[in-house]
Amino acid sequence: MIFRTFLFALPFMSLSVFAGWDDINMSPGATALGQEIFGLHMTIFWICFAIGVAVLGAMAFILFRYRKKEGVEAAKFDDSTFLEFTWTILFALILIGMSIPATITMIRAYDDTEGDINILITGHQWKWQYEYIEDEVSFFSNLSTSLDERNNLAPKGENYLLEVDEHLVIPTGARIRFLITANDVIHSWWVPDFAIKQDAIPGFVNTGWTQVNEPGIFRGQCTELCGQYHGYMPIVVEAVSPEEYKEFIIQKKEAKLQQAALTEKLWTAEELMAMGEGVYQKNCVACHQVNGEGLAPVFPALAGSDIVMNDKARQIEILMEGVQGAAMQSYAEQLTEVEIAAVITYTKRSWGNDVNGNGEIVAPKEILDYKTNKL
């Protein structure tokens, strides 16, 4: 570790000489496109490196050779049209040389024909939603690094801040097209190994594509400032064999059916509270805080809120529809009926709200009814 500090003695020269290449250079790419862009990057880098060495070397020579000496007069010349033309043409030639491989790679990267599998990626504050368009499977992917690790109360794991609860699973050997958009502010979906970075913009659908041939796990992050937890919405893509992928889709579909069945079950207050606490920790604490006090003035408190304590109908409506013009988004798609019922119950019975308000429980059926009535 420490010896890397030597790099600063020889900023340019040391790039490839010392160990830790991965820590100081771009990902060499896990896909053909990624490798091609890496190759382009290295070509451009070595050209710039050579120019830098030439210019700084010439400068060092001049500074040493022409320092003021006794009895040596400075020259008087102040122009040379020949030199000016020569180096202008030289620069132009170097630039043309650089633009050719860049143009070729650019055209290859910009291919948005349909994929074997098409995945709609939606950026939310501060999580990613993945929707497998053909299979009608959809889920959210949240940061799974614990608050204790972030607050230095627990040792940090190997993938600190680069781990999520639900991986985006893709099959190897297939052409995957990503359709990228956002629900609230602008985000940007970046997986360095794929060399894909596309802004996720509300109202726009951008595209990117990849084809991974070897199974593996690839990590990335949101790269457009999207609010206070911008640094906490990583991306984890898992490439698996086509068989495992099929299995994954089947599991997801079954899970969806099981969720629907849960809605019919009769829930006790304790069960709802236990589940609600988990849902709250995962989805709500970022804004409303663990203690339900919120962060004034943008994120209102839930503790002592009149709506939470006494107006069940309005609270269900807020969770289902979001609040226009505020940071509160709709959770109708993100959470199941059971989860929404549980988290509402949890907020109505926490932080003294059960004492000051009616402390009612909300059954999953009520959420289902809200949805049905809306139709």
Place this chain on the structure above:
Amino acid sequence: MSAVIESHHDDHHHGPAKGFSRWLYTTNHKDIGSLYLWFSFIMLFVGGAMAMVIRAELFEPGSQIVSPEFYNQMVTNHGLIMVFGVIMPAFVGLANWMIPMQIGAPDMALPRLNNLSFWILPAAFGVLLSTFLMEGGAPNFGWTFYAPLSTEYAPPTVTFFIFSVHIMGASSIMGSINIITTILNMRAPGMTLMKMPLFVWSWLITAYLLIAVMPVLAGAVTMMLMDIHFGTSFFNAAGGGDPVLFQHVFWFFGHPEVYIMILPAFGIISHIIETFSRKPIFGYSSMVYAIASIALLSFVVWAHHMFTVGMPIAGELFFMYSTMLIAIPTGVKVFNWLSTMFRGSLTFETPMLFAIAFVALFTIGGLSGLMLAIAPADFQYHDTYFVVAHFHYVLVPGALFSIVAAVYYWLPKWTGYMYDEVLGKTHFWLSFISVNLTFFPMHFVGLAGMPRRIPDYAMQFADYNMIVSVGAFLFGLSQLLFLFNVLKCVYYGKSATAEVWEGAKGKGLEWTVDSPAPYHTFETSPDLTKPQTNS
């Protein structure tokens, strides 16, 4: 100073007023120049303190001293203050001090406008900084304030931010009108355009850029204001608006703005290098053409900040090629500076050291800029620390070093006293080492995948971030030495001669007046149509 003053002029010829009102009511270009420079010096420490908070938070992985929300406020205000509160006012201050003296004019053309354009600046930054005390906190959406994060999802203080940006813009526009009017109308007889000092040329072009783009910025923030308070949907997709439109408008302002922050530096560095090389500048006319072509190109490259928004491929290629073109005039400038030093008789006083560091480190920043211009590779560089490294290389050892160099270069002319050379050189070496320690490793973490504007990061970035933070703290502390040196010069410096530097002979009209420059200079224009002799 040998100007002959006729007796009936005596009652008009007065020195500065006493006390604070001198500064409040002054219309003197030197006073206003000093005001601008001190204002930007103070803001340098305000913005610098924010950078220190940022680097303390990033010293190690994990939450350190501030919340993610406050971290975003620091990032945003650090950027806004350094751009609008430090680099731009410092250049305007230098323009105020030096343009009249370099063109042989008695003052700026519009002295009262000059006073106004300075005094609304502290008001603008007062408004901006007051948001820290308000509910909801200061602006937190980055200095680029992309909608809808800065509209629908912004803290309520965004309205103060908009107001503040409007005032800054008004100040810049008034300043530019003044500079253009002065340069075009008040040059000494015989100073044709192609005989103007390069600093004057660079500012003439910069002032046109300002007039062209500050209204665009004003338009962008006005549309934000309408979206926030008056129900329009310029940038709101749900209302039929277009969030990408914001970025186009912003960068149509923003890219020329980048050159506004570097063109005056080109002028300064040219003067310093010719003085300490004891040679005339190499390729004067190509320097002028290079500045002009960089300025023109700056209007057609804006979308290279937006390679990842999903432009059509024709757009990507156009903006890639046009951006690469900028390397040509920039390269010409670097080669001209090298040729000026070539076969010169070089000495290395503090201004020259900063100027040399400028050329070397600006070249590095230029080369990383060329890498960023390559659109497909930019997919990987965009919004990472590689970009942070790039623009800090052109703005800190670039623009800021040129301002520091200019202060050391002209301080004896302004105050009549020499600064402490040993302290100056110490300041230089500390700054030079720490600036590289701060910004060079950012290239590495950026390429390795660290995004910008994050308050916490993955473990593999830990080593370099610690080095960056140490470098940043050292750089911050070194600037206290600069402040000390300036104050020491003002209060305890040794007297300076009119020419100050051995190599300054024949290098401009400012060296023909006494040190300190009298309160009023060139009340009678020097006649340059006759062969010139240094007074």
